[in-house]
Each structure stands twice: as structure tokens, then as C-alpha cells.
Amino acid sequence: MIRSVVRGFGTALPKRVLTNRELESMVDTSDEWIVQRTGIRQRYIAGEGETTASLGAEAARAALDRAGLSPADIDLIIVATSTPDNTFPATAVNIQNRLGMSHGYAFDMQAVCSGFVYAMATADAYIRGGMARRVLVIGAETFSRILDWTDRTTCVLFGDGAGAVVLEALEGEGTVADRGVLTSQLRSDGAHRDKLYVDGGPSTTGTVGHLRMEGREVFKHAVGMITDVIVAAFDATGLSVDDLDWMVPHQANRRIIDGSAKKLGIPLEKVVVTVDLHGNTSAASIPLALAAAAGDGRIKEGDLVLLEAMGGGFTWGAVLLRW
Ligand code: UT7
Numbered sequence: 001m002i003r004s005v006v007r008g009f010g011t012a013l014p015k016r017v018l019t020n021r022e023l024e025s026m027v028d029t030s031d032e033w034i035v036q037r038t039g040i041r042q043r044y045i046a047g048e049g050e051t052t053a054s055l056g057a058e059a060a061r062a063a064l065d066r067a068g069l070s071p072a073d074i075d076l077i078i079v080a081t082s083t084p085d086n087t088f089p090a091t092a093v094n095i096q097n098r099l100g101m102s103h104g105y106a107f108d109m110q111a112v113c114s115g116f117v118y119a120m121a122t123a124d125a126y127i128r129g130g131m132a133r134r135v136l137v138i139g140a141e142t143f144s145r146i147l148d149w150t151d152r153t154t155c156v157l158f159g160d161g162a163g164a165v166v167l168e169a170l171e172g173e174g175t176v177a178d179r180g181v182l183t184s185q186l187r188s189d190g191a192h193r194d195k196l197y198v199d200g201g202p203s204t205t206g207t208v209g210h211l212r213m214e215g216r217e218v219f220k221h222a223v224g225m226i227t228d229v230i231v232a233a234f235d236a237t238g239l240s241v242d243d244l245d246w247m248v249p250h251q252a253n254r255r256i257i258d259g260s261a262k263k264l265g266i267p268l269e270k271v272v273v274t275v276d277l278h279g280n281t282s283a284a285s286i287p288l289a290l291a292a293a294a295g296d297g298r299i300k301e302g303d304l305v306l307l308e309a310m311g312g313g314f315t316w317g318a319v320l321l322r323w
Pocket of ligand 1 (some may be wrong): 029037113156219253
């Protein structure tokens with residue numbers, strides 16, 4: 001049985017760090033409020049010349065280096081983003097070009113904060129379906145460019161960055177002891193559109209628009225939706241929380257992360273948290289957190305790793321994989 005195994009990972013962050021203290025001089029907020037309500041202490045903000053594609057390409061190069069591969073080895077690039085460089089062409093083909101590739105194919109995936117989970121599930125399906133052997137899966141965002149910097153309820157929450165993994169086809173036994181993606185559980189419900197959306201777009205206003213969120217409403221749904229797909233992932237594999245080595249959640253809010261882990265009985269020592277450093281980087285947050293924990297040796301070969309996210313749409317999902 002073909003499995004999609006993580007062979008390399010990499011990240012890219014903008015040069016500029018924006019601290020909570022600096023935000024205090026921009027909107028009516030405080031470091032104490034932001035830390036207490038979200039766990040965020042700082043975020044990175046893209047400057048001139050830094051875009052979703054430039055950050056995504058940098059993360060992709062780092063992932064290829066770590067895998068000991070070159071762009072020539074890649075068949076497919078999937079970029080999860082809601083902040084593309086242009087309405088079209090896709091940021092994925094922009095990155096393909098930056099990597100000097102003119103073979104293979106590349107496309108974007110738009111599932112907002114769940115984008116990386118959707119992209120991993122898609123890459124796995126393409127690999128198992130025989131349509132690609134090696135896939136670059138990238139989560140890259142510049143949410144700073146769609147924030148209303150006068151709205152304190154949203155502008156303190158998000159940041160920019162990118163993370164990438166190389167997924168590679170490997171022969172497995174078809175058991176849960178195999179390395180690679182074991183199951184993906186994806187969900188969406190468009191009825192929740194108004195709770196988290198961007199108030200512009202090519203076919204409506206003809207503008208890019210700004211992010212709008214009813215934070216409390218999103219919060220109310222988050223823990224329940226996240227835990228539902230995680231339970232579905234365990235049910236699909238016959239594995240349980242006791243088998244889990246690491247939970248790598250989407251990094252939106254420390255309270256959502258802790259609440260989900262607690263509801264499932266996952267000890268907090270097994271949860272990777274980077275929201276303090278990066279803020280909410282939407283589709284980039286999971287690969288950034290994954291790279292942090294794999295890079296410092298916490299996640300080791302053979303570990304059972306759970307990825308989960310919930311975001312605009314609403315979309316939500318979980319991927320269970322063996323590292
Ligand atoms: O990435 C996926 C999707 N996004 C999320 O998962 C985000 C989900 N939501 C959240 O993380 C939280 O709801 C927030 C962090 C956005 C807000 O936390 P909360 O505990 O739900 O606060 P709240 O919205 O209920 O606001 C509490 C108070 C309000 O004042 P009043 O009405 O109680 O007087 C807000 O006006 O905090 C006020 N407030 C702020 N105060 C200082 C809102 N934003 C700020 C701020 N600084 N930046």
C-alpha cells in the first residue's frame with residue numbers, strides 16, 4: 001500500500017517582528033489583554049518585497065534541502081493560502097517558477113486556516129492515486145495585508161509566514177504502524193460564512209477587502225468542531241489518544257488549543273504551541289509548528305502526530321500521520 005511520508009520540512013518568516021507592546025501604540029489594546037485572551041506575544045509582518053510567494057518559495061527550498069532533494073524531484077506543488085500574490089495565476093505556479101521548475105504541476109488550495117490540513121489530505125490522495133510521487137505541500141500567508149489595522153478585535157491576532165513539507169510515496173504494509181498519512185478527515189459548512197470572512201473579492205467588490213471576524217462566535221464553535229474530527233480520525237484508524245505522541249494544532253488561540261486538548265484528554269506536554277511567537281498565520285501555522293517540533297528533535301521518526309485546524313468557511317479537519 002502506498003503511503004505519503006514526510007521527507008523534509010522548512011519554514012520562512014518575514015524579517016520584522018511586531019510585539020504586543022508596539023500594538024499598544026497603534027490601537028486601544030494591551031500586552032496583558034492579548035497574552036491573557038490569546039497567548040500571542042509577537043508576530044512577524046511582511047515588509048517590502050516579502051510576499052506569500054517569496055515566503056512560500058523560501059520555505060519550500062528549506063524543505064527540499066532538509067530532504068536532500070532538488071526541485072527536479074518534485075511532481076506537484078500545492079499551496080494553501082488565502083492571501084495569494086495575485087487573484088491569478090496561482091501562488092503555487094509563482095513558487096514553481098521561483099524554484100526554477102517548468103515540469104510537473106501546481107495549484108492553490110483555499111480553506112483559510114484549515115488550508116494546510118486540506119492540502120495534506122489532497123497531496124496524500126494524489127500520491128496514493130498515483131498522480132504524483134513527491135509533493136511540496138506549502139502553507140504560506142501574508143494576512144497583514146488583509147487586516148484592518150484600526151480594528152483591535154482582529155489586527156492583534158494574525159501574522160505572516162510560511163511552512164512547507166515534502167511528502168513522498170513509500171510502500172507500506174497497510175497497517176497503522178506504517179509511516180505516513182494514516183487518515184484525513186475534512187469538513188466544511190458554508191452557513192457560518194458571516195462569522196469569519198473577507199469583505200471584498202474580485203467578483204463582488206473588485207477589491208481585496210479586509211478580514212472581518214466575530215471572534216466570540218468562532219470561538220464558540222472551534223473546540224467542538226476540532227474534537228469531532230479528531231475523534232473521527234481515531235475511529236477511522238482504531239487508534240486512540242493514548243497512542244498519540246504529538247498534537248500539532250492550528251495556532252489561533254492558546255485557549256482553543258488547551259480547551260481541545262483537555263476535552264480529548266491529551267496532556268499539554270504532547271501539544272506543540274507556537275502561537276506565542278507567530279500569532280495566527282492561518283494556513284502557515286501548522287507547518288511552522290510542525291517544523292519547530294521536528295527541528296528541535298521533539299517529533300521523531302515513528303511518532304504518531306495529529307494535525308488539526310478550524311477556520312473561515314467554516315472549514316475544519318484533522319490528519320493523523322506517523323512521522
Ligand atoms: O484561525 C481560525 C479562526 N479564528 C479563531 O479561532 C479566533 C477565535 N476567537 C478568539 O480567539 C477569541 O474570541 C478572541 C481572541 C478573538 C477574543 O477573545 P474573547 O475572550 O472571545 O473576547 P471578546 O470578543 O468576548 O471580547 C472581550 C472584550 C470586549 O470588550 P467588552 O465588550 O467586554 O467591553 C472587546 O471589545 O475585549 C475587548 N477587546 C479587546 N480589548 C483589548 C477585543 N479586542 C481587544 C483588544 N484589546 N485587542
